[in-house]
Amino acid sequence: MKPFTKNVIQIIKQIPEGNVMTYGQIAKAAGSPRGARQVARILHSMSQKYDLPWHRVINAKGQIAIKDDEGFFSQKLMLQDEGVDVSEAGKVDLEVYLYWPDPLFDEEI
DNA sequence: TTAGTGACAGGCA
């Protein structure tokens, strides 16, 4: 397994309940700043085998980026079940629920 | 090998 894939899996498993992360964030943290799409691919293919909280991963616009209606609804439902406020269109307030693993970010605000 | 595709991101209208 590639180190990037391994890192992505590790990072996603660290997202606390009630929080979310964006694909770009994860890609950057995993060592590939331009690999957002690969993160999405990994989620799609590995989530079922590695028991990953894939529903806590959304796009940079704060919206559920799933095209399949069934998957879209599932993600929305699971997030709401964790206490995350999700709008009708599947939009999440990143200012409130975004999980930032780097502590330096807080000091720069 | 080239072309098309996608659970993305960032810039711009």
Next chain:
DNA sequence: CTGCCTGCCACTA
């Protein structure tokens, strides 16, 4: 805030 366009990179036909 939303929609469209371009850049990205791995995978598939």
